[in-house]
Structure formats: C-alpha cells, structure tokens
Amino acid sequence: MAVALNPHRAVRSAAVSRVPLRILTAVPICDGHDSAVTAINIELARHGIEVIYLGYHQSVSAIARAAIQEDVNVVGLSSYNGGHIIFFKEVVDRLKQGGNGDIPVFGGGGGTITKADERIMQRQGTDRIFFAGTPFKDIMALIQRDYARTAKPNAKFKGDRALARAITLAEQNLATRHSLRAAPAQKRARSFVVGVAGPGGAGKSTLIDELTSRFLLKNPSGRIAILANDPSHPDTGGAILGDRVSAIYAQDDRVFFRSLATRGSLTGLSAAAPAAIEILKRSGEFDLILVESVGVGQESDPFGSFGHGRCLTDAVLFVLAPHYGGLIQLQKIALLNGADLVALNKCDHPMARTAKAEIQARLNQNGRGQLLHSTTAAKHFDSGVDALFAAIAQLGGLSNSSGGEKPCQLEVAP
Amino acid sequence: MSQLGKIADSVDSYNQFVSAEIARARSDPKFAAELRTRWAGLRASVGLTRSPTGTPLPRLALPETDEPGAIAEYLFGQGFPGQFPYATAAYREMYLDTAIGTGEEPMRLFAGLGLAEDTNARFKYLSRHQKSLRLSTAFDGPTLYGLDSDHAGVLGKVGEGGVAIDTVEDMGRLFAGFDLTRKDASVSMTMNAPAPVILAMFIAAAKRRFGADCVPNLRGTIQADMLKEVQAQNEVIFPVDASLRFLCDMIEWCVPNMPRWYPVSISGYHIAEAGATPVQQAAFTLSNGFTYAGLLKQRGADVNAFGPRLSFFLDCGLDVEYLVLGRVCRRIWAIGMRDVFGADAKAQILKLHTQTSGRSLIAAEFQNNLTRTAVELMVAYMNYTNSCHSNSADEPFTTPTEKYALLASHSQSILLEETGIFKHTMNLFGGAPGLLALERQVEQRILGVFREMDTLGGVIAAMEQRYQRSQIQESGHRIETQIYSGERPIIGLNKYVSDEPMPSVPLARTSPKKQRLQVERLRAFKKKHAKKTPDALQRLENVTRDGGNVFSELVDTVEVCSLGQITACLTGVVGKFRPMV
Structure with missing residues (x-):
C-alpha cells in the first residue's frame, strides 16, 4: 500500500x-x-x-x-x-x-x-x-x-461487555455511580488486587502474562483481570496499547484484559484506574486483579503504597531488571520500601548475580522481611515465576494447589 | 568480541592480503612470473565457441591483461569461477549451453494452491514446459503455522496461497506420478516452523512409494530458517531456543541420511520483502547463516560435513545494489567459513537461490510487473544464482493463475535459452569497474552492520533487543515515504499514471467445497489411526523432554499423527513463542 x-x-x-x-x-x-x-x-x-x-x-x-x-x-x-x-x-x-x-x-x-x-x-x-x-x-x-462517538450506558450489554462499558464510562468521566450500578451483582467475597510497577523494560508485561498462566493452571474455575496502563502521546492524545501482543495467556475467556491509556494523567495510572478497579471488584467475577502501571521512575508511587492515604491495591509487586545502574540508584527507588513483593526479572542475565545480592541488602534495610524473588519471565515454565505466584497466592488466599495438570493441557490459543 | 566481529575482521584481513599480493606481484619478479604462468594456463583452459551469427567467443570471459597486479586482483580478489573467494560464481560453467543441456537447470517455479491434487496438477502443467523435474512447493497459512485444516477459524485459509497439507497421505497425493528418485528431480518446500514435521511427512510418503532405501536419493531443499521468521516473517510457533533445537536436530539427521538434501535455506527474501535494504538483507542473512554454523559447531557437528548442506535464498529487487549482492555474499561467506570456521573448499561455497521481488510488484497497471520481473531476473542471473524463481505478474491480487505462472516460467527460458546473454560465455559482466566499485561499497556496509550487531552481543542477543526487526521496519517506512513523495518512482502508481480502469483479473481461489473435503480427509485419517496416535505422541513427548533427536522420532510419528496433533504435543513440552511488539 x-x-x-x-x-x-x-x-x-x-x-x-x-x-x-x-x-x-x-x-x-x-x-x-x-x-x-x-x-x-x-x-x-x-x-x-x-x-x-x-x-x-x-x-x-x-x-x-x-x-x-x-x-x-x-x-x-x-x-x-x-x-x-x-x-x-x-x-x-x-x-x-x-x-x-x-x-x-x-x-x-x-x-x-x-x-x-x-x-x-x-x-x-x-x-x-x-x-x-x-x-x-x-x-x-x-x-x-x-x-468517533461518545460511549453511553447500555443496559443491554452483558458479561464482559457490561464491565468494559462501565470502565469506558469511567474513562469518559461520566457518573461513576451509574457505571457501578450497571455492574452485575456480587458473586465472590473479595478480589485480591495487586499493583505491578517497575521501570520501563523490566519485563512487567511478560511477567504478568506468566503469572496469568500460573493462575489459570492453579485455579481451574477462577477468573483473573488485568488492567494495563500505558502512556498517551502528550501532543496527539493517541496511544499504541500493545500489551496484548505478547500476552499469549490472556487469550482465554477466564481472563479479562483491559488496556488503559493515561490520557494526560501523570501518576503512572489512568485517572480512571481507581474506578476501573472498583468496577472489577464489585463485579464479583475475579479472584485476582493485576494492575500494571506505566514504566515508573524513582519517586513514583502509582498505587499509594506509602500509607499516606488509602492504598489502591491490596499489595504491590515491584519488578526490576539487573540494569538499574548501581547501589546508589537502588537507594533512591522509593517503591522498594513500599512494595510487598519485589521481583528481579531477567535473571538469566550475567549482571543478575550482583543485582540479587544488592537488592536483597537494600530490602533488608527496610526491616519488613521483604524477600526478593528471582524470575526469568521470558523462559517458559520458569520456577522463579512459580515461586512468585505462590507468594501472591499466599498473600491473597488464592489456590496454588490444583497442580498436577500437564502444561500441554493449558489451552493456548490459537 | 562475538563471532560476528571476528568474521568482519577476517574479511578486512583478507582484503589486506589481496592488496599485499597485488603489490608483491608488481614488485617481486619471481612472484610475477609465477602468476603469469598460472594465468597463461588458465587462459589456455578456456574453450572457444561461436554465437549463432558467427562471432567467436571464449566460454569464460577473463580480464584482458598480462599485468601481474591485475592478475593477482582477479585471482585473489574475485576468484576464477568455482574458486575461492567465489565472487564470480560457485561453479565453473553455470548456465552455459552444455551445462544446461546436462540437466542442471536453475529454474524453480514455486507453486501451491488448493488441495494436494490441485498443486500436483499445477506441477504437471509447469513441468511439461521445463527440461527437468523442479517441484517447488508453497503451503497454505494453516500448514505454515502448524495447524490442522479443522482447527477453529482456519477453514477460509485452507488451500489459500499455497497447498493444504495435514497428513502423510496429503504429501503422497502432492507428488503422485513424479519419480522423486530421478537424478534430475529436485523438490523445494517453503516451510519453516513446522519444517521438521513436513520433511518427516515427505520422507514417510517417499518411503511408502519408492521403498525404505530411497531416502539417500531424495534431493531438494526445505527452508526451515527460523531466525528470519523471528526477525521478519512472523511464522513462529515455538520459543526461539526450541525452534533452533528442532532445526539443528533435523540438520544433524539429514547430513548423514540425506546427502543430496539441503535441510535449511538461509533466507533474506522475507527480510527484504518486509522492507530491509539490500545491504540489511545481506547482512542479516549472512549473520543468520554464521549463527547456524556456530550452533551446529557448538553441538559438536563437523563443519565440513554440514557446511556443504547449508543453502541460501535472496530477494532480487530493482535497487542498484542488487547488481552485486550475490557476488558480495558468496565472498563474505567463503572468507568467514574458511578463516573463522576452518571449513574446507566444499563447505565454503554459498549456494544461492534467488526470487524476484514480490514487493516490487503492484496492482496498478499490473502488466508492468512482467517487465519488472524480467529485469530482476536478468540481475539475478548476472549474480550467477544457482537457482531462481520468477514471480507472476498477477501476484498482487492472487495466487498465480496458470496463464501468468507460465509467462513467469517462460521469462526464465527466454533469458537463458533464447537470448545469447548467458549461454555462450561465462561472466560477461563480472569485474566491470562500476560493479567492482559497487561491490566494495556494499561489502563494507554489510561489515558495518556485522560490527553493530557485534556490539549488541551477536545475532541472537540483537534479536532479543529487536534490533533486526526495528531496522527492517524503519527501512520499510522509508520506502513508503519515498513512494508517497515521489522520490521513488513507481510507474503507473505515482508516475505516468493512466486513467484506464483496473481490468478484472481471474483469481485462483479455493472453493468451500474443497476446503470441506480437506477437513473430511483429515478426520478420516485421525479416525483410522486413533488407537495408535496417543502412543506415538507420548513417544514424541518423551524424546522432546529427554533431549533426544526430535527429528528421528518425527519420521515415525507422522505415520499416525497429523500436523496439528504433533504441533500441539510439541507446544505442550516447549511452550509457545511470545511475539515481540
């Protein structure tokens, strides 16, 4: 063409x-x-x-x-x-x-x-x-x-589309209360919500996809939701939201995946993210909700995890790769204090050895007993990802035991 | 420094060696005398012929010189045809009339449509108009992605753009009536991610027809180039490391068992079609080739055994660099294989297949595509490609129809048999000052790309950083911008556009009835073997998990399992490829 x-x-x-x-x-x-x-x-x-x-x-x-x-x-x-x-x-x-x-x-x-x-x-x-x-x-x-048209509430929408429309209305800043009423009645007692943050390029999206595969294996009837925040272009307002390309396990009806452009919000999340989380929680559909922030800097706190207000999520997972640039840089990353779970991804990289020791030492300073998880999300069936999922499952009271299924029984489309 | 940096250095060292030899030829009378004697012998070995109008001609054009420096430049810098560094040609005679007469025909007409019997009929139609048996197969989308024809949502793609192959029985139908053990028979298969399964089906089908001992006689090529799939063409099923393992398993099995078979065709075609410049095409293709050689060597394979079984495939478009691309690639490959891998003469030769550029063909005033393809063919043959496919003019809208496929086939016969350009004298063009200047530029730019990838950690590390993909995409965008601005004229599209309405062109499409027939055949096969399938898949799973040679197991698995069943089993063990954004 x-x-x-x-x-x-x-x-x-x-x-x-x-x-x-x-x-x-x-x-x-x-x-x-x-x-x-x-x-x-x-x-x-x-x-x-x-x-x-x-x-x-x-x-x-x-x-x-x-x-x-x-x-x-x-x-x-x-x-x-x-x-x-x-x-x-x-x-x-x-x-x-x-x-x-x-x-x-x-x-x-x-x-x-x-x-x-x-x-x-x-x-x-x-x-x-x-x-x-x-x-x-x-x-x-x-x-x-x-x-181009403005989305309107539509009572005829069912299931995921009803949830999706409620989120769209939240994005459009329309009455959130209406959106919430549109959501179906509560089925599950509670959803466990994990915020996932980390610098751009650390492998958050791939790690989230691998965690999704573990969830699907371990919870044969449960549902998982993913809210992937990505930046809008500051000049045009447009965005390429490409997380779905590499999210190979999200192609399953038990996964609800929604991409959110930040539309000018500078917190690392779309301004509609709190409402979207609330919509997903109240739907009673999801055992686990993962919220991925845009790539964050040293002082970022997208989920409000420092205790000055209400934290948006039940837990925060901070993901970084071995290229963080040395001990001093590590000291400056505020989320290493606030995160409940920390994962060093790309552990097949030669720099990972030093990185593991340095990050664990940094976490020990916090005195919160934070353990560092070592993952290589790009590798299939990585045992580090298994361990990270087990830790999330334990925190959130999710199933991590219905194992025994062979990986090939996991439906991977197409 | 990675392997790639060493190869770039080895080419530079070789160029310094050539310069030193030229200087020595001019300053050392003894060396000069040696060269003159050798030169006189070579010249005397060249036979004479006459054109049909009576003009006497040498059968090989050599520089008209007796100056030792010029002799050294030719012999070391370019090489006598069939001799290191092989810039001139891989073999001595190539397309000369007697050589063609003996059956080494370079024409390969890629064909594939509908069900196996439809492609079989197209093969029969094309081979009626060719001297030797050259069957080059295009597969449909589901086959290329390792899916069965009954997989959800693929029905419309069955038999579109290529032939639908689900089972060993389809493979039997595809080549029915052809004696594949004939000396002049050659089968090519454009097949990548599921290549080991498809080649196993080919072997199993051949054994059923010609007996178990036919395998060493089977001659042909399967593409199986996974690196370029990840970098450009996107037909990837398994993660990269598993894809490379399956490929190496197949190559290691083929080298001793199928001595006439090329188990990989390292391809720049799709890289160029995705937008790469000629220099990028050559650099990425050669570096992929060196990567395969490195992997095989790491696994303990002997470079002199597998080296001669590697083959290459380049695109030939209309950019000026294509005039020398094949020559430059042969030279870099030969030097790298000799000086970095320690390969012997047979393992230094880059054997080249060329296809004219599909990207250069356009829908607007599409009959101009006949001219574009003819020019590209001329350029491909000037590079002494070992085999060649010419595109059909109707390809912008359809799988080639019979009419345009035949025109494409005849364009090659006209060039090689009707014109006098290639059949009387070898190397009428090579060594021209303009071409040599272009060669030096292109070679240096290719080495530049090698060095850039070297700083990224080599081919696979660069690939993980999306280097090749983003380079290719950027070049593709540049082409489109140039077309839109008119900087790159495309006749009939952005220049000399006529107002004539688009003529209606016949399309080759597969009918829904045929698509359903394929599904019925597949289901019958699955039903027939239902009892044996689980055990066969279990054995395949075990071999894959235990690190055995997957290919030698596949040769048995395909007897009772379909392509889709095998793909699902392998994906279960090794996982699925995660695409890069």
Whole structure:
C-alpha cells in the first residue's frame, strides 16, 4: 500500500480535546503480514486515536474477546493471505452472537481483497474495505467521521461487555455511580488486587502474562483481570496499547484484559484506574486483579503504597531488571520500601548475580522481611515465576494447589 | 568480541592480503612470473565457441591483461569461477549451453494452491514446459503455522496461497506420478516452523512409494530458517531456543541420511520483502547463516560435513545494489567459513537461490510487473544464482493463475535459452569497474552492520533487543515515504499514471467445497489411526523432554499423527513463542 509515514512528526488535531477513539487492530489467523498494520497503527496514534494492537495470527475468538473487553469503537483487520470472506464474516457473527453487533468491522488487504469481495463482505456485515493506494489522510478522515462517538450506558450489554462499558464510562468521566450500578451483582467475597510497577523494560508485561498462566493452571474455575496502563502521546492524545501482543495467556475467556491509556494523567495510572478497579471488584467475577502501571521512575508511587492515604491495591509487586545502574540508584527507588513483593526479572542475565545480592541488602534495610524473588519471565515454565505466584497466592488466599495438570493441557490459543 | 566481529575482521584481513599480493606481484619478479604462468594456463583452459551469427567467443570471459597486479586482483580478489573467494560464481560453467543441456537447470517455479491434487496438477502443467523435474512447493497459512485444516477459524485459509497439507497421505497425493528418485528431480518446500514435521511427512510418503532405501536419493531443499521468521516473517510457533533445537536436530539427521538434501535455506527474501535494504538483507542473512554454523559447531557437528548442506535464498529487487549482492555474499561467506570456521573448499561455497521481488510488484497497471520481473531476473542471473524463481505478474491480487505462472516460467527460458546473454560465455559482466566499485561499497556496509550487531552481543542477543526487526521496519517506512513523495518512482502508481480502469483479473481461489473435503480427509485419517496416535505422541513427548533427536522420532510419528496433533504435543513440552511488539 502506498502510504506516507513519518512516525516522528506528530499530528495535532482537533481530536486532542475530545475523548479519543479506540480501535482494535489485528491480522487474521495464519497470517503474519504485519508491515501494513504496523504502519497504520503508528498513523492512527498520530491522529489522536488509541490503538489496541492484538498482533498477527489472531483467531476469531481472540479478536472478538479483545474487542468486547476493550469496548472499542471499531475493529480493523489487515488480511494479506486470503480467506478474508469467511474470516471477516466469522468475526462479525461472533460479535453479533454475544450482543456486541454494535462494534463495526473494517479491513484492508492491499490487492488481495477485490471490489467484488468487498460487496460480498458488506452483505455479510463488514463495514468497509480500504483498497491499495488509499492515502492515509483519507483513511483517517473516514475513520474519524464514521466511528468517533461518545460511549453511553447500555443496559443491554452483558458479561464482559457490561464491565468494559462501565470502565469506558469511567474513562469518559461520566457518573461513576451509574457505571457501578450497571455492574452485575456480587458473586465472590473479595478480589485480591495487586499493583505491578517497575521501570520501563523490566519485563512487567511478560511477567504478568506468566503469572496469568500460573493462575489459570492453579485455579481451574477462577477468573483473573488485568488492567494495563500505558502512556498517551502528550501532543496527539493517541496511544499504541500493545500489551496484548505478547500476552499469549490472556487469550482465554477466564481472563479479562483491559488496556488503559493515561490520557494526560501523570501518576503512572489512568485517572480512571481507581474506578476501573472498583468496577472489577464489585463485579464479583475475579479472584485476582493485576494492575500494571506505566514504566515508573524513582519517586513514583502509582498505587499509594506509602500509607499516606488509602492504598489502591491490596499489595504491590515491584519488578526490576539487573540494569538499574548501581547501589546508589537502588537507594533512591522509593517503591522498594513500599512494595510487598519485589521481583528481579531477567535473571538469566550475567549482571543478575550482583543485582540479587544488592537488592536483597537494600530490602533488608527496610526491616519488613521483604524477600526478593528471582524470575526469568521470558523462559517458559520458569520456577522463579512459580515461586512468585505462590507468594501472591499466599498473600491473597488464592489456590496454588490444583497442580498436577500437564502444561500441554493449558489451552493456548490459537 | 562475538563471532560476528571476528568474521568482519577476517574479511578486512583478507582484503589486506589481496592488496599485499597485488603489490608483491608488481614488485617481486619471481612472484610475477609465477602468476603469469598460472594465468597463461588458465587462459589456455578456456574453450572457444561461436554465437549463432558467427562471432567467436571464449566460454569464460577473463580480464584482458598480462599485468601481474591485475592478475593477482582477479585471482585473489574475485576468484576464477568455482574458486575461492567465489565472487564470480560457485561453479565453473553455470548456465552455459552444455551445462544446461546436462540437466542442471536453475529454474524453480514455486507453486501451491488448493488441495494436494490441485498443486500436483499445477506441477504437471509447469513441468511439461521445463527440461527437468523442479517441484517447488508453497503451503497454505494453516500448514505454515502448524495447524490442522479443522482447527477453529482456519477453514477460509485452507488451500489459500499455497497447498493444504495435514497428513502423510496429503504429501503422497502432492507428488503422485513424479519419480522423486530421478537424478534430475529436485523438490523445494517453503516451510519453516513446522519444517521438521513436513520433511518427516515427505520422507514417510517417499518411503511408502519408492521403498525404505530411497531416502539417500531424495534431493531438494526445505527452508526451515527460523531466525528470519523471528526477525521478519512472523511464522513462529515455538520459543526461539526450541525452534533452533528442532532445526539443528533435523540438520544433524539429514547430513548423514540425506546427502543430496539441503535441510535449511538461509533466507533474506522475507527480510527484504518486509522492507530491509539490500545491504540489511545481506547482512542479516549472512549473520543468520554464521549463527547456524556456530550452533551446529557448538553441538559438536563437523563443519565440513554440514557446511556443504547449508543453502541460501535472496530477494532480487530493482535497487542498484542488487547488481552485486550475490557476488558480495558468496565472498563474505567463503572468507568467514574458511578463516573463522576452518571449513574446507566444499563447505565454503554459498549456494544461492534467488526470487524476484514480490514487493516490487503492484496492482496498478499490473502488466508492468512482467517487465519488472524480467529485469530482476536478468540481475539475478548476472549474480550467477544457482537457482531462481520468477514471480507472476498477477501476484498482487492472487495466487498465480496458470496463464501468468507460465509467462513467469517462460521469462526464465527466454533469458537463458533464447537470448545469447548467458549461454555462450561465462561472466560477461563480472569485474566491470562500476560493479567492482559497487561491490566494495556494499561489502563494507554489510561489515558495518556485522560490527553493530557485534556490539549488541551477536545475532541472537540483537534479536532479543529487536534490533533486526526495528531496522527492517524503519527501512520499510522509508520506502513508503519515498513512494508517497515521489522520490521513488513507481510507474503507473505515482508516475505516468493512466486513467484506464483496473481490468478484472481471474483469481485462483479455493472453493468451500474443497476446503470441506480437506477437513473430511483429515478426520478420516485421525479416525483410522486413533488407537495408535496417543502412543506415538507420548513417544514424541518423551524424546522432546529427554533431549533426544526430535527429528528421528518425527519420521515415525507422522505415520499416525497429523500436523496439528504433533504441533500441539510439541507446544505442550516447549511452550509457545511470545511475539515481540
């Protein structure tokens, strides 16, 4: 597709002051062509749009689940190796079946989707196809014109969509009380909420995904929720929320995953995060809720864990990698005092040996008996992650014993 | 310093050696006399021929010189064809008429559509128009991702863009009627993450037809290049370390058991298609190749045994650097293998497959694609590629239809058989001053990329830091920006655009009926073997868990298990690849 790109130049648009449009983008199953969608993601974000990118090789169920949980305005699919007529129809049908037919689906596929295909696909419910050579500015104008709208309460929404809409309303600063009333009645006594913070690049997202896999194994009927906060671009208001790409275990109906852009909040969390946590807790659906902050600095305290007010979460997990820069730097990290759990990730790195000793010594100064967990989240079935999950389970009174299941019985989609 | 830094240094040292030899040839009369004698012998060994219009021609063009420095520059800097450092060519004669006459045909027409019998029919159609048996297979999306055709949500992809293969029975149907044990038969399979399973099915199907002792006679190539999948093409199933282990298991099994088979084709094609520049394509491909060589050596394999079984695959587009890319790659590979890995002559030769650029083809005024492909073919053959695929002009919209696949095939025959450019004289172009200047620039820039990756800790460390991916994406963005601004003219798209409406083009699509037939066949296979499947999978799981050679077990597993069943079993043991954002 012939398109203009300059990722470094921000596009200031009237959209900045409005509520950002949210789009889910993905490439269908068995298709790895991601260069077009990658370019389009950047361009969408430059135009003030929040892009939730799911990745390539994505199944119908994964796309529908993400669209519902993220409560997006629209789904955009980039398909380059055929089979689009059936695939788009299945996505549209899946959304309709769950009462989510209000989420439109558009697509593009260079030359592989023809005009004749588009006619069939439109009859079957796809909104529109963008053809090769459509300039970016035309694509952006059409998307803004047709899909930007303010979310409203909708009593017909059920299950995850109802939760997702309540969070969207909280993000839009609408009456939170209304959102909360919309949530279903309480089923579980309580959810255990863990805030996960740490510097950018420490591997928080991967670690959260590995913890998710442990939760699913150990709690065969439980549900887990993840709130992933990521920064909005300060100029355009857009964001690329890409945590779902590497969250391979989140593709399960027992996982509720929601990406939150910070929309100008500088605390490390979206301003809607407290309301979102409350919505998830009151739903009574979730045994465990993990809240991931954006990458934090030395004095950050996204969850209010220093006791000056009410802590947003029941516990805080602080994650860092061996590249923290030496003892003095370690002294300055305030969250090492406030965190209930501390994990040194990327422990397969040669610097990890020294790091373990230094961090444990730093924790000992606090006199709180904090233990350092050593993890290598990038490694599958890492025993350090097992131990970290066991510690979380113990703190939160969760099950850590229904083991014995073989890893291959864990459903990994697709 | 990682291996890559040593290789960059070895090429620089070799260049210094060449300069020193040139100087010595000019200052040392004894050495000069030796070179002159050798040169005279080489010149005398070159036969003569005539063009059809009567012009006498040498069968190999050598520099017209008797000056010792120039002789040293040619012999050491470029190399007599088939001799170190192999810049000129891997072999002495390549496409000369007699060489082609003996059956070493470079044409490989990649084909795959629908079910096995549809691709089989396309193979038969194409091979009617070729001299020798060259069957190059494209697989559909579910097969490339190791999924069965009955996996949830993949039905529409079955048989699209390539052939659907779920079981050893499909593999039998794919090559039915072809004698794969013929000396001039060669089978290529563009298959990566599930390559060990697919090659095991190929072996099992061949054994069923030609007997158990046919395996050493099977000739061909399977792509199986996982590093470039992680860096560019995204068809990855297992975590990187497991993917590399499965590959090395397969190579180690093939080297003694299938001496005519290339168990890996180290590919820059998809790197370039994803947007890389020619220099990045060459640098990432060669460095991936050196990484495989290093891994195999670490496992205790003999470089002189596996070295000759490594093969390469490059894209050929329209950028000027492509004029020399194959030459430069052969030279760097040969020097690195000789001087860093201690490989002998046979293990120093980079054997190259080339494909014309799919990315350069566009939908607008698509018949111009015939010209683009023809020019790219010319450039590929100027680099003396060992084999070549030419794209069909209709590829921007469809799996090639018969008409355009045949035109693509004929473009190669026209170039090699109809024109006189390649069949009378070897090396009509190599060594031209412009090409040599370009070669030096391209080589230095490739070494620059090697050194950058060296500072990141080598290929795999760089990959974990997303280095190759972000470099490729950045270059891809630059191309699009240049197209949009007009800096990069694309005729019919951003320059000399005609107002003619897009003609309607016939499409090769797989009907839902056929897709359902594939699912029925698969279910029948699963039912037939249902009793034996669990034990076979258990054995595979044990071998995988215990660190045995997974490939030698797979050759048995595929008798009673489908591709999807095997993928699920392996994923259960080693986990699933986590994509990089």
